Amino acid sequence: MKNSVAEQNKSDVYVSRSNWPPYTYRDYPCINPETYKSFMEFLSTENTSKKLMELQPWISICDSRCAFCYFPTTAASKAQIEPYLDTLKKELEMYAKTKYVETSVFDEIVLGGGTPSILTAEQMIDLISFCKKRFTTNDEYFIKVTGSSKSFDTKKIVKLAEYGVYQLDMGAQTFDNKLRKLLCLPDPAENVEQAIKIARKLGICVCVDLMYNLPGQTIESWISTLKKAIELDVEIDCYSLEVYPGTVLEKQIRSGLIPPLGDAEYEKQLYLVAYRLLTDAGYKAVGHDRFSRVEWHFKESCLNGWPWAGQLTTGAGCFMGYFQRFSYSNFEDINEYMAAVNAGRLPISRLSESTTEDMMRKVMTRLYLRLPVSKQEFMQKFGKLPEDVFAPQLQRLKEKRLIEIDDTEIRITKLGDIWKGNIAWEFAPKPKN
């Protein structure tokens, strides 16, 4: 079984892997008065989806800038933390008062960003407590905090553990110090290890981001990073590095200061190395890029409920908010964000309202999330089967052995796992000429 992916993969079905699906924030149109009105009307209705939601207050502030980062964050030196936190609570409160949110239940509170760990433990706990007070949580719910090993000091981790934080998400990226320097990561690998060890000792689940296909990264370096993560007993989000225009990394590569990324074949090999190493070590591939052994990661509602559940994302620069057919991102500039909230408006800058056709296509992107598409649910929502709407795409993918279809569902195959981004794009609308 172990070699079957490599065997199947000898004849590639696509030229290169797509690491992102369609319908991400990159495609959202700018908000206009009609879509804002429509969204506000939607928020005044009851949530009848019966799906649990995720609540994400973002602290889009960082104390250093990673070379590859394209997120719209504010430098800690330029941010006024307390006024920002007050504004964030105001925005959360605006949502909390709507009928849709009043009738919603959340099973995750996630401090995202940015680097929420730049806050004091007291500030983080105060924000989470506010969320717990103003939103309805499920009997079983989880608190996650994102951050960097540089600002997750021992005292902070202990306080968060005592408060009941379940998971710390850390952008470790690599344990290779040479590559850490090149990516301008703020501290050496030894610091990351230390923070992880403290959290694990206190029983906190740790999930680290690791990136592959870094400039000059050898297979040996990648394997050694993966082995270190396994040894540290953490869950892992594996991302392929994407170089965005305007980032420090892009400029350095363009000027020849550092080598370019590996080609599509090398990138795929690095992915396959991770897949084999981690699945052999007992991890299961789940969601868009995660390898985990944690039961709850397989059940998370905002993932499993896609696209019918919801993610209430708040804060400057947040871009992953969705409520069923609505997806949105907020103002990136912290001052613009604060001005909008303080003027009593939701600080949304881009808002997309999906048509029924878009929703059908979005349901098919469940395959990208390694989730099955239930024929029964599709029929309930749209009065048709996926085969009635996407016959040519399904036939093509089946012939390529990328998906399996039975009487109840459509799911990706083991070979399809490599190409799940490409699979999702098969269901995207054709670009207009």
Ligand code: SF4
């Ligand atoms: S910590 Fe995250 S958000 Fe902040 S600069 Fe690095 S990658 Fe960007």
